[in-house]
Amino acid sequence: MYLYRPVGLFEYRLIENTDFQVFPPRLYWQPIFYPVLNQKYAEKIALDWNTKDQASGYIGYVTRFELADEYLAQFEIHTVGDDFCQEMWIPAERMNEFNQQIIGKIDVVNIFKGEAFTENAELPEIFKVSPNSSKEY
Template sequence: MTDTKTLYRPVGPKELKLIKESGWKAFPPRLPEQPIFYPVLNEEYACQIAKDWNVKASGSGYVTQFDVKANYLAQFEVQNVGGFIHDELWVPAENLEEFNQNIVGQIKVIHEFFPD
């Protein structure tokens, strides 16, 4: 049995479509202006981003949940970018394919947000 860590990723509808097209197995490559992939460590923070940023930017926001092999994640230092819930990992875009290979199981959508 592999030890895993549950992570979260807030996404908009375009990224969600690409995740679905992967069979719920992988996050899409980053755009050239996006050098870092930012999975977050807690559901509350992911919901905050999906509601406050993704809905405003693209009309809807989604929170994905997925498990990653813990031994793989050990190479990434936790980054706190604000309050006590604002913990995330900074995965270089060039490592995203390797990151995806260390996802165990499927990526799930656990929350959906739309404009009020």
């Protein structure tokens, strides 16, 4: 199954640093990782949220990645709003396991830039990964 994940500039840079192989661990205030089930919903989030959000660097990248249906079957699908707004909730403590299930690389399928976007945006301290993390980013 293909899943999608809208990400901002700083999360994108962390993914890029892994050669597009894994998503970064969740931050202490992010209890879940929520990939979405379709590109339409991912693009809505990227355009409506990421392009207007300073913490996203005013840019939204829509990523697509594949995992085996058998693995994903254990996670419940949540509809949050319109019928097409479907996502899976992956507990933060299972991110390493989830990342190991990704088939191939994480692809960028669309990019939306907000009016305030600049190429030289700096990563806020809150997004820097702890040196105790199990994966280098």
